[in-house]
Amino acid sequence: MQTGIKSVDTLITKYGILVSPGADEFQRRVRLTGGDERANNLPFCMYQKVAHAPLSKCFNVHHFYLPSHKGKLASFLFDEKGNLIEQVYYQRVARWVKVCRKLEQLVTRAKQDVQLAA
Secondary structure, three states, rough: OOOOOHHHHHHHHOOOOOOEEEEEEEEEEEEEEEHHHHHHOOOOOHHHHHHHHHHHOEEEEEEEEEEOOOEEEEEEEEOOOOOEEEEEEOOOOOHHHHHHHHHHHHHHHHHHHHHHHO
16 A cells, blocks of 8 residues: 555555554554553543553554654554544644555554454
8 A cells, every 4th residue: 555655655565564562663552451551651532541441441552653753653542342442643744644544544454354364
């Protein structure tokens, strides 16, 4: 899938999209439970969802970064079923927002592919 930004396309080709917890230069995926203290580092809207959830509830947080700009690109919060709960786009320029939306599609599709394979 072409995002429209060559540097992001190169990062996707190089690292792929994580479907399990892990990290690299381009992305980080973390599994959290309700009330987890690591939620303090999340955007406020995501923090509220995780911090006030029961301990039995699990979440996946997927962050994307731009290594060349040393900044955040987007963050996505999913529930244990893979449903998107919250998303935050750190870039406000229209072409970068389109890239974030395409990343959201890729993360959602990657999660669905793993469920189908299981």
